[in-house]
Amino acid sequence: MGTSAIELTGLWKGFHDARRDQTVIAVEDVSFSVARGEFVCLLGPSGCGKSTLLRILAGLDEHDLGEVRVDGHASVVFQEHGVFPWLSVEDNVAYPLKVRGAGRAERRRRVAPLLELTGLTDFRGAYPHQLSGGMRQRTSVARALADDGEVLLMDEPFGALDEQTRLVLQQELLRIWPDSDKTVVFITHSVDEALTLADRVLVMSARPGRILADVPIPFGRPRDILELRRDPRYGEITYELWRLLRKEPAETRPS
Numbered sequence: 001m002g003t004s005a006i007e008l009t010g011l012w013k014g015f016h017d018a019r020r021d022q023t024v025i026a027v028e029d030v031s032f033s034v035a036r037g038e039f040v041c042l043l044g045p046s047g048c049g050k051s052t053l054l055r056i057l058a059g060l061d062e063h064d065l066g067e068v069r070v071d072g073h074a075s076v077v078f079q080e081h082g083v084f085p086w087l088s089v090e091d092n093v094a095y096p097l098k099v100r101g102a103g104r105a106e107r108r109r110r111v112a113p114l115l116e117l118t119g120l121t122d123f124r125g126a127y128p129h130q131l132s133g134g135m136r137q138r139t140s141v142a143r144a145l146a147d148d149g150e151v152l153l154m155d156e157p158f159g160a161l162d163e164q165t166r167l168v169l170q171q172e173l174l175r176i177w178p179d180s181d182k183t184v185v186f187i188t189h190s191v192d193e194a195l196t197l198a199d200r201v202l203v204m205s206a207r208p209g210r211i212l213a214d215v216p217i218p219f220g221r222p223r224d225i226l227e228l229r230r231d232p233r234y235g236e237i238t239y240e241l242w243r244l245l246r247k248e249p250a251e252t253r254p255s
């Protein structure tokens with residue numbers, strides 16, 4: 001698969017907790033690499049540092065120790081508040097193009113196929129408050145695709161959706177990704193989602209987040225979400241991932 005697109009070595013990140021005057025370690029000595037064109041899922045309990053890692057990969061946050069290398073531009077789908085409420089669907093999706101100085105005609109031309117792809121064409125003039133949660137997430141995904149980075153960082157993009165919508169969007173992502181040449185880091189706390197989408201699943205421990213295991217997913221591509229679930233290996237890998245996570249309770253301490 002060639003050289004790596006992402007390389008993390010001995011990464012540490014802490015946050016100062018002013019109330020207790022102490023440092024909370026969010027990410028502890030994390031190292032991994034992602035090959036060019038690979039789809040990797042980061043799977044871990046709530047509060048284990050997944051979003052923190054993603055923000056560091058996106059260049060939005062500083063790390064304390066270690067090294068980070070990301071080749072090329074990274075487009076991000078955030079966990080929440082991913083769309084601008086004051087912009088229409090079309091303008092949300094076109095935003096990265098506008099930032100780069102693309103004119104109105106060019107923006108329209110480039111955004112149209114992405115609206116089609118994400119099933120938003122009929123809603124291109126709508127504003128986020130007029131959309132369902134699933135449509136807002138699709139707007140966010142379409143915008144990241146318009147941004148067209150070599151690396152796509154997705155932070156639980158389907159996390160807030162009902163199971164059925166989630167399956168539809170997972171299938172869509174499986175359909176469009178193979179032709180895109182993009183390297184993807186996809187964050188989730190769903191075992192099913194991780195093994196449905198990924199080439200490789202990195203399982204994280206509860207805070208402080210460390211990499212507990214690096215689990216290759218043997219399913220070929222293209223993948224059909226329903227057919228996958230009939231594969232006997234699906235149950236075995238599900239079991240293995242749950243076994244790794246079982247000892248890792250989600251963060252329950254109120255913050």
Ligand SMILES: Nc1ncnc2c1ncn2[C@@H]1O[C@H](COP(=O)(O)OP(=O)(O)OP(=O)(O)O)[C@@H](O)[C@H]1O
Pocket residue numbers: 015016024025026044045046047048049050051052053079189207251255
């Ligand atoms: N800006 C911040 N200031 C202080 N502490 C923070 C900050 N951002 C994150 N943390 C802490 O770092 C830890 C990891 O947070 P992070 O958001 O990365 O978790 P997560 O794995 O994405 O969780 P979730 O699955 O719930 O989204 C948590 O303990 C959180 O309280």
Ligand SMILES: [Mg+2]
Pocket residue numbers: 050051052079155
């Ligand atoms: Mg998060």
